[in-house]
Amino acid sequence: MIRIIVLFLLVYISLPAKAQLKIYSPIQAYFDDFPASSVDPQGAYSMYYPKPKTSIHDQYQQLLKDHLSEMAGKVGTRSGILNMMAGNFVDNYRVNAVKDKQIDAAFHLTEAQVKVLLDDLYKESSAPFLQKLPRMTEYDHVLLKYDHAKKTFNTWFPKVKAALLNLDDAFSKNGFDLALKDSTHPYYVQALEIKGYMLYKIKEIHHYIASNDEVVANILERARKSPASVKSKY
Numbered sequence: 129m130i131r132i133i134v135l136f137l138l139v140y141i142s143l144p145a146k147a148q149l150k151i152y153s154p155i156q157a158y159f160d161d162f163p164a165s166s167v168d169p170q171g172a173y174s175m176y177y178p179k180p181k182t183s184i185h186d187q188y189q190q191l192l193k194d195h196l197s198e199m200a201g202k203v204g205t206r207s208g209i210l211n212m213m214a215g216n217f218v219d220n221y222r223v224n225a226v227k228d229k230q231i232d233a234a235f236h237l238t239e240a241q242v243k244v245l246l247d248d249l250y251k252e253s254s255a256p257f258l259q260k261l262p263r264m265t266e267y268d269h270v271l272l273k274y275d276h277a278k279k280t281f282n283t284w285f286p287k288v289k290a291a292l293l294n295l296d297d298a299f300s301k302n303g304f305d306l307a308l309k310d311s312t313h314p315y316y317v318q319a320l321e322i323k324g325y326m327l328y329k330i331k332e333i334h335h336y337i338a339s340n341d342e343v344v345a346n347i348l349e350r351a352r353k354s355p356a357s358v359k360s361k362y
Contacts, residue, residue, distance in 0.1 A: 151195045152308055155296035155326050159289060162330070163188050165278055165337040169271060172341040173348045185338035192331040199320045199327075206317050213328040224317045231302045231315075235322050238295040242329055245288045249336065252280045267351055267358035274344040281337055288333060292326050299323070 149157055163184045166172035175183040193215070200207070200214035208221035256276060264272070299305060299322060307319040351358045 149191065149195075151198055151323065151327075152305070154300070154305075155292055155330075158192075158327065158330055159293075161188065161191075162334060163338075165281065166341050166344075169274060169344045169348060172274070172345045175341055176345040177349055183338075183342075185334070185341060188334060189331065189338065192327050192334070195327055196324055196331070199324050202311070203317050203320055207321055210317075210321050210324045213324050224321060226314055227318045228302065228304075228315050231298060231304060231318070231322065234295060234298040235325070238291050239325070241291045242288055245284065245291065246332070249280065249284050249288075252284070253277050263361045265359050265361055267347055270344055270347040274340055277336075277340045281340075285333070288329075292329060295322070296326060 149161060166175060175181075175185065196210075196214040197216075200211045200216055203210055205211075205218050205221045207224050208218060209224075211218045211221060253276065257273065261269075261272075299319075304315065304319045304322065307313040307315045308323060310316060313319070347358055
């Protein structure tokens with residue numbers, strides 16, 4: 129019996145951190161489990177192929193989706209915004225009017241900062257490709273976009289991460305990490321909405337690098353199966 133217990137503890141401790149994340153976990157824990165982009169195109173390919181294969185990106189996206197759904201389930205129709213972030217369509221939802229003004233101000237400040245940062249990311253990512261580039265094959269074009277997107281993201285990521293961590297810090301200092309666990313707390317719905325917003329934005333940020341890896345993985349698979357199919361020039 130002792131051997132069985134020890135074996136169970138060893139297996140539990142060895143589980144990846146993402147398996148232990150809960151909706152009450154601090155935002156830093158979600159960033160700790162944030163899957164890194166592939167080192168190179170071949171690394172991206174190995175994430176998605178051979179099929180069927182569930183990539184670490186798919187697993188992380190599903191984790192965030194599950195947590196948003198869990199939070200939406202806790203508030204039901206009391207929060208339209210949380211249901212929207214969870215992908216639910218609720219007809220008779222209510223707008224939460226019970227809010228702590230201090231944390232609400234911090235939330236709107238972060239929301240504005242993150243919006244500007246995301247706009248900057250998408251603009252910088254597409255900027256070189258709005259210009260006339262030398263003619264190149266589809267294969268070379270995808271690899272060029274992949275490389276540029278990685279460099280852009282690595283420069284940009286620390287800024288948006290800091291903005292969300294600052295909000296989470298205010299969240300905790302104002303006692304909202306406790307409100308999150310107490311359905312009778314007057315700011316319970318607000319706490320879930322703000323935590324949901326942070327997870328939703330992490331999900332959006334992660335999707336950027338996940339889709340970049342998946343696109344390059346797919347072009348490599350097409351090149352493997354039919355080299356001629358990726359040789360057409362733009």
